[in-house]
Amino acid sequence: MKRKIIAFVSALILFISLYYANKIVVASYPYVREIKEKSLTDNAKDYKTTQSEHFIVRYTPQDEKYVPLVLKIAEKHYANVTDDLGYKPHNKTVIIMYHDPEKMNRDFSLAKGDTAMGLYLNGAISIVSPELWISPGQDLERVFEHDGPIVHEFAHLIVDDVARGNYPVWFTEGIALLEEYRENSFVWGEGVTADKPYSLKELTYNFNQLDETLAYKRSFEIVKAITDKYGMQSIRDILKCLGKGLSLNDSFYKITGVDLEKFVDSLK
Numbered sequence: 001m002k003r004k005i006i007a008f009v010s011a012l013i014l015f016i017s018l019y020y021a022n023k024i025v026v027a028s029y030p031y032v033r034e035i036k037e038k039s040l041t042d043n044a045k046d047y048k049t050t051q052s053e054h055f056i057v058r059y060t061p062q063d064e065k066y067v068p069l070v071l072k073i074a075e076k077h078y079a080n081v082t083d084d085l086g087y088k089p090h091n092k093t094v095i096i097m098y099h100d101p102e103k104m105n106r107d108f109s110l111a112k113g114d115t116a117m118g119l120y121l122n123g124a125i126s127i128v129s130p131e132l133w134i135s136p137g138q139d140l141e142r143v144f145e146h147d148g149p150i151v152h153e154f155a156h157l158i159v160d161d162v163a164r165g166n167y168p169v170w171f172t173e174g175i176a177l178l179e180e181y182r183e184n185s186f187v188w189g190e191g192v193t194a195d196k197p198y199s200l201k202e203l204t205y206n207f208n209q210l211d212e213t214l215a216y217k218r219s220f221e222i223v224k225a226i227t228d229k230y231g232m233q234s235i236r237d238i239l240k241c242l243g244k245g246l247s248l249n250d251s252f253y254k255i256t257g258v259d260l261e262k263f264v265d266s267l268k
């Protein structure tokens with residue numbers, strides 16, 4: 001009898017500590033992130049700074065001519081993205097514009113050789129100068145807005161803020177791609193098809209080992225299917241549950257009454 005009580009009590013303690021551990025991680029996340037954000041922006045402390053109502057751009061002199069464009073596109077999509085995701089950042093969002101992608105990768109701790117056009121990490125956005133990926137013959141503003149990283153990375157920042165770091169990679173990528181689709185009609189991996197779509201487990205535990213295009217595409221399709229069926233409000237609600245420390249599966253179930261794995265499996 002006594003043994004049973006001890007077993008029960010230790011199970012209870014384990015349960016409570018697991019429950020609160022996640023809450024503590026989630027609660028302390030903004031403070032930890034703020035410290036990390038400072039060290040990221042310190043990397044660009046010699047850069048020039050220009051701000052608009054909601055954004056701060058840091059840049060080197062050779063990119064000064066692109067600053068109005070970056071701020072224009074960021075401000076243009078600010079209202080829609082913050083409405084969609086139900087949250088406005090408390091501070092201005094920092095965008096660091098790099099003319100040296102190698103430095104960007106080093107500062108944002110991306111593996112060497114893996115060059116991205118934009119990155120989000122710890123509360124700060126980095127982008128590669130448009131000069132390095134848009135050729136002079138192209139329509140600079142149209143290409144930068146449609147194919148550029150601003151909406152995508154800003155969506156990552158909001159997800160991270162609301163969910164307090166508590167989300168799988170595929171979910172934030174799906175939301176970022178959904179925002180690109182809603183804002184710029186950009187469809188990731190259009191025309192590319194998988195023989196067998198990735199399962200929720202593969203996306204959750206193996207995202208970085210999967211085929212990049214197919215993994216992003218599947219993430220986009222799942223998030224889009226969630227909003228098609230349950231509306232954008234469901235995404236806003238799920239993000240809030242994540243921010244309270246619930247897992248994605250529990251959050252999804254709480255908002256929709258449906259098991260996430262079953263929902264994903266039902267999508268072909």
Ligand SMILES: [Zn+2]
Pocket residue numbers: 152156172173176
């Ligand atoms: Zn992304």
